[in-house]
Amino acid sequence: DVKVTQSSRYLVKRTGEKVFLECVQDMDHENMFWYRQDPGLGLRLIYFSYDVKMKEKGDIPEGYSVSREKKERFSLILESASTNQTSMYLCASTRGQGSADTQYFGPGTRLTVL
Amino acid sequence: SQQGEEDPQALSIQEGENATMNCSYKTSINNLQWYRQNSGRGLVHLILIRSNEREKHSGRLRVTLDTSKKSSSLLITASRAADTASYFCAPKGAGSYQLTFGKGTKLSVIP
Numbered sequence: 001d002v003k004v005t006q007s008s009r010y011l012v013k014r015t016g017e018k019v020f021l022e023c024v025q026d027m028d029h030e031n032m033f034w035y036r037q038d039p040g041l042g043l044r045l046i047y048f049s050y051d052v053k054m055k056e057k058g059d060i061p062e063g064y065s066v067s068r069e070k071k072e073r074f075s076l077i078l079e080s081a082s083t084n085q086t087s088m089y090l091c092a093s094t095r096g097q098g099s100a101d102t103q104y105f106g107p108g109t110r111l112t113v114l
Numbered sequence: 115s116q117q118g119e120e121d122p123q124a125l126s127i128q129e130g131e132n133a134t135m136n137c138s139y140k141t142s143i144n145n146l147q148w149y150r151q152n153s154g155r156g157l158v159h160l161i162l163i164r165s166n167e168r169e170k171h172s173g174r175l176r177v178t179l180d181t182s183k184k185s186s187s188l189l190i191t192a193s194r195a196a197d198t199a200s201y202f203c204a205p206k207g208a209g210s211y212q213l214t215f216g217k218g219t220k221l222s223v224i225p
Contacts, residue, residue: 004156031211042217043157043202050211058212090156094211102147103204103213105156 003027004106006091012112019078021109023091031094032074033103034058034066036087043090049074081113117214118146118186118203126222133190135219137203138183146179146186147204147213157202157215160188193223 007022023032033048035058045058047066055066063085067075074093078085089109094101118137127133137146145164149157163170163179163186170177176189186205190197200220204213 033212035215040217043215045212045214048212056211088154092157102159102162103149103157105158107156108154110154 004091004093004104006089006106006109008109009107010110010112012114013078013081014114015082017078017081017113019081019111019113021076021078021089021091021111023074023076023093023106024072025074025093025104026072027093027095027104028071029093029104030071030096031101032068033092033094034064034074034076035090035092036060036085037090037108038087046076081111083113085111086113087111118205118216120201120203120216120219122219123217124220124222126224127193129193129195129223129225131193133193133197133221133223135188135201135221137186137188137205137216139186139203139205140184141207143181143205144208145206146177147206148175148177148186148188149202149204149215151200151202151218153199160201190221193221195223195225197221198223 004025034046035043049068065077091106092103121136147162148160151157200218202215202218
C-alpha cells in the first residue's frame with residue numbers, strides 16, 4: 001500500500017515564525033501536492049510538483065513556498081506565518097500524469113498560528 | 115482544472131438506509147473520482163469511473179455517470195455508522211496533473 005506521511009498531526013506556531021511542513025511518500029510517485037482545507041471552502045490547491053526540483057503554483061500560492069529536493073519528499077514552507085494560515089494542510093501524491101491516477105493523501109497537519 | 119460540486123451539502127440517515135449524493139461538473143472529463151474523508155483525517159480514494167462507463171460497483175458503493183448531464187451520483191447501500199464522513203467528487207480532465215475538489219457532502223449515519 002502507498003503510504004504518505006506528514007511530519008506532524010498538530011502544530012502550533014507564533015505569527016512571524018518560519019514553518020516547515022514535511023511530506024514523504026514511499027511509492028516512487030512522480031507528482032506531489034499540497035492543499036489546505038478550511039470549513040466552508042473545501043480543499044484548495046497551494047502548490048504541486050511533477051518532478052524533483054519542479055513546482056507549479058496552485059490556486060492559492062501566496063504566502064507559501066515549496067521545496068522538492070528528493071523525489072519522495074515535498075516540503076511546504078510558510079516564510080512568515082500569519083493567523084490566516086491557520087488551517088488543515090493535506091499532502092497527496094500520484095504515480096504519474098495518467099488520467100487514471102488516483103491521489104493518495106497523508107493524514108493531515110492541523111496548524112494553528114497564534 | 116475543473117471543480118466538482120457536491121449536493122446535498124449535508125445528509126443524515128438511519129443505519130441500514132441507503133445514502134445518495136450527487137456531483138455536477140462543467141466541462142468534459144476523462145474520469146471522475148470519489149473520495150471519503152473521516153473527520154480530521156486525509157482523503158481516501160473510493161472509486162473511479164471513466165468517461166465511457168455509465169455505472170460502476172465496489173462493494174456497497176455504486177457510482178453512476180451521465181456525461182450528457184455532466185453529473186455523477188454515489189450510492190452507499192445499507193449504510194453503517196462507520197460510513198459517517200465527508201464525500202468528495204473530483205472530475206479529471208485530459209492532460210491534467212491535478213484534481214480539484216469541491217466542498218463535499220457531509221454524511222451522518224445514525225446508529
